[in-house]
Amino acid sequence: MKKDLISISDLSGADIGEIFRSVREIKHKTGKARSVDAAKGKTLAVLFEKPSLRTRVSFSVAWAQMGGHVVYLAPGDIGLGERESVPDVARNLSRWVDAIAVRTYAQKTVEQLAQHATVPVINGLTDDEHPCQTLADFLTIEELLGTTQGIKIAFFGDGFNVCHSLLLTAAKLGTNLWVAGPKDYWPKKNYIERAKKDSEKTKASITVTADADEAAEGADVIYTDVWYSMGHEKEASKRRPLFKKYQVNSKLLAKAKPNVMVLHPLPAHRGEEITDDVLDGPNSVVLHQVENRLHVQKAILYKMVCKQ
Numbered sequence: 001m002k003k004d005l006i007s008i009s010d011l012s013g014a015d016i017g018e019i020f021r022s023v024r025e026i027k028h029k030t031g032k033a034r035s036v037d038a039a040k041g042k043t044l045a046v047l048f049e050k051p052s053l054r055t056r057v058s059f060s061v062a063w064a065q066m067g068g069h070v071v072y073l074a075p076g077d078i079g080l081g082e083r084e085s086v087p088d089v090a091r092n093l094s095r096w097v098d099a100i101a102v103r104t105y106a107q108k109t110v111e112q113l114a115q116h117a118t119v120p121v122i123n124g125l126t127d128d129e130h131p132c133q134t135l136a137d138f139l140t141i142e143e144l145l146g147t148t149q150g151i152k153i154a155f156f157g158d159g160f161n162v163c164h165s166l167l168l169t170a171a172k173l174g175t176n177l178w179v180a181g182p183k184d185y186w187p188k189k190n191y192i193e194r195a196k197k198d199s200e201k202t203k204a205s206i207t208v209t210a211d212a213d214e215a216a217e218g219a220d221v222i223y224t225d226v227w228y229s230m231g232h233e234k235e236a237s238k239r240r241p242l243f244k245k246y247q248v249n250s251k252l253l254a255k256a257k258p259n260v261m262v263l264h265p266l267p268a269h270r271g272e273e274i275t276d277d278v279l280d281g282p283n284s285v286v287l288h289q290v291e292n293r294l295h296v297q298k299a300i301l302y303k304m305v306c307k308q
């Protein structure tokens with residue numbers, strides 16, 4: 001694996017397979033990654049420009065369970081790029097900590113941190129990607145469906161960070177991904193192109209459409225995310241009517257396979273992108289997804305920081 005995990009593009013399909021195998025060892029308590037000593041004497045900096053429940057807690061608990069120490073740097077604590085330049089923060093942190101998990105607005109900020117840090121940098125969400133989330137998502141699908149290859153995932157809503165990472169991961173793992181949303185909110189062209197290029201090798205199909213029904217038809221997995229992410233809250237009233245027909249509700253679920261799995265990275269805006277009955281219903285596996293953030297990040301940390 002590379003020094004940093006900034007994008008799903010930093011991983012090969014084989015790397016992802018290795019992470020999933022490591023998670024199985026962690027869950028069945030057969031591998032070293034579960035050891036309370038794996039991170040003994042090591043410190044993880046959790047440096048976040050945006051709020052977080054799942055990412056902050058799952059990284060912190062993962063590292064604590066491996067015997068390591070966490071330093072949390074909240075939005076505004078260090079004035080990343082304001083009080084001090086990003087390269088200077090990276091150089092300083094590298095003298096004290098063994099790895100940095102980071103959440104920023106701009107992808108460029110994480111790239112700069114990684115470029116100037118001598119320790120591993122792990123992307124805990126940017127405006128462009130959310131690789132740890134997507135790895136937990138595909139792990140969840142593999143655990144519950146037995147495979148991620150050749151199945152149909154239909155994503156509904158905003159072609160933003162989570163959707164970008166889904167595109168890249170689906171292409172690497174041979175998963176057929178449909179993205180349905182208003183045309184003005186489709187994923188960035190370069191993510192669609194990169195996914196389509198990778199999918200040629202794995203025979204996955206990547207389809208972006210405005211037709212919600214076509215995307216839902218026969219889907220094995222239905223995935224949605226908020227219609228306006230952190231930083232886009234002011235656009236809520238403009239976006240709601242545009243995204244309405246992409247809401248994940250019982251009518252949309254009826255077009256998919258009867259046992260379709262419903263995923264959401266959370267937090268959810270209940271009643272907007274997903275209805276209560278679906279989020280809390282029998283097809284929803286969102287809490288399995290949530291738990292897998294912990295296991296997958298433990299495996300990533302073990303491989304990138306502990307296993308030398």
Ligand code: CP
Pocket residue numbers: 051052053054055056125133265266267
């Ligand atoms: N899914 C996710 O990353 O949740 P948080 O924003 O709470 O970390």
